[in-house]
Amino acid sequence: MxxxxxxxxxxxxxxxxxxxxxxxxxxxxxxxxxxxxxxxxxxxxxxxxxxxxxxxxxxxxxxxxxxxxxxxxxxxxxxxxxxxxxxxxxxxxxxxxxxxxxxxxxxxxxxxxxxxxxxxxxxxxxxxxxxxxxxxxxxxxxxxxxxFDSLTELPNRRKWQQDSIDSWLSAKAKQSAMVYGIIDVDHFKKYNDHYGHQQGDVVLRKIANIIKRKLYDYNGAIFRCGGEEFYFYFPVKSNCTASTVLSVCLNSITELAIPHLAISTSCHVSVSIGAIQVIPNKNTSIEQIMQQADERLYKVKNDSRNAFSLLELDQNNKQIPLDIS
Known part of the structure; x- marks a missing residue:
């Protein structure tokens, strides 16, 4: 970067x-x-x-x-x-x-x-x-x-609070679908313990950079909102499903091939993603959507990791069949 x-x-x-x-x-x-x-x-x-x-x-x-x-x-x-x-x-x-x-x-x-x-x-x-x-x-x-976060040069949680509300209100006015979600680096504490915090910072910068570039291609944005946790959003386009965008983000981390020898399940750094596709409406809020995204994230963390869980809601906030990759 x-x-x-x-x-x-x-x-x-x-x-x-x-x-x-x-x-x-x-x-x-x-x-x-x-x-x-x-x-x-x-x-x-x-x-x-x-x-x-x-x-x-x-x-x-x-x-x-x-x-x-x-x-x-x-x-x-x-x-x-x-x-x-x-x-x-x-x-x-x-x-x-x-x-x-x-x-x-x-x-x-x-x-x-x-x-x-x-x-x-x-x-x-x-x-x-x-x-x-x-x-x-x-x-x-x-x-x-x-x-802005000084380490990754991404917008931070305060900026997220501003921009996510703006995107929510804009999509609500247009009745257009959005995806909001959370990305978490798998086994990051073990990575820091094994390689050191300085190398951990390098990993965070690499992940931030690649996801930022991928989401930019889909008019999305990413924010660093915790140690190894990133929030994001992007609009849903007719010619590209939300699952496709999430797969691109997930695969981009895999393609970095960052060694992670401190875990037995994988030899490379990976991420888990929880996301919600929704048409913003008066019956819900961005905070509720992010809580649901957090629930999807931890489902992935407790299952396989290195995957995403996407929950799609209809205009009445009813669940459409779950898509997990």
Whole structure:
């Protein structure tokens, strides 16, 4: 597995940042655009109303806002932004001709992250905006670290809790079938005891990498949710059964042919899989489905291991004949 290139990600993030400039003076908008256009996406608006609509559409990373504008001033727009759940988190820098300390205090009290007086120095504006965007970048990286497992670089349990609910609600709205399940590495404790935890980490990375690639081919996703336990989901397609996808995942581990001489039943590392095929509906939840997947997993673990157990439910959550491989 190739290490994640954080510097490359940082440069890509810079190119993707969007700055929304709101000022009723065209000259000011042109100047701001000239300062930032070479490094960031710049959106210019000449009124508070137009700026609010663009903020909803563009979800900018930062907003540069004038105070003195006709119809609706910058302070009034700031209050609207902070009350909107989608926009409240966006940093706002006031760039205004108002010189009084009271106005600056008001802007900061409303939630602005900075206040720059006109006429402004280009270098100072650039430096301050870059500083706040760097804070945003670092915050985004912290969020990413919080949602990903450092060993396998897979999304973690917290990310699973977010994404599985999103996939469930989406499939429920479309009335489309999904497969949710759990993968567990067979005899992993014995592997660690025999080969050492460092080599065990290598195995987990190899398994995570190959399953991720296989599920990606079927628009699926995998998450590390425990020591040697992975959760996953994928949509059911008309041209490919759930059993086929699970077989591909199972066989991909076998094909790795990772030696496991600490057990007598097999000489290679294997996994067991428990999975549920379901059309999400109001009569059940993702938590209940995962509990059933866990039951299918332990049935495999108690039987043969190196296999999968798939339980298919109809729209009334009634069991369709069990498929075990």
């Amino acid at each position: 190739q290490p994640f290139n954080w510097e490359e990600r940082r440069r890509a993030d810079e190119q993707s940042y969007t700055i929304l400039c709101i000022d009723d003076e065209s000259v000011n908008l042109k100047v701001l655009a000239s300062i930032f256009k070479d490094h960031y996406n710049v959106v210019a608006c000449k009124s508070a109303k137009q700026g609010f609509q663009h903020a909803l559409q563009e979800s900018p990373d930062i907003i540069l806002l004038d105070v003195l504008m006709p119809e609706e001033n910058g302070f009034e727009l700031m209050e609207k932004l902070k009350k909107h759940p989608k926009l409240a988190h966006i940093p706002v820098i006031f760039i205004t001709g108002l010189q009084d300390a009271e106005d600056e205090e008001k802007g900061l009290m409303l939630g602005a992250c900075d206040y720059i007086q006109k006429p402004f120095n280009y270098s100072i504006v650039r430096a301050r905006v870059n500083t706040h965007l760097e804070i945003i970048r670092q915050r985004n990286l912290l969020k990413m670290f919080a949602l």
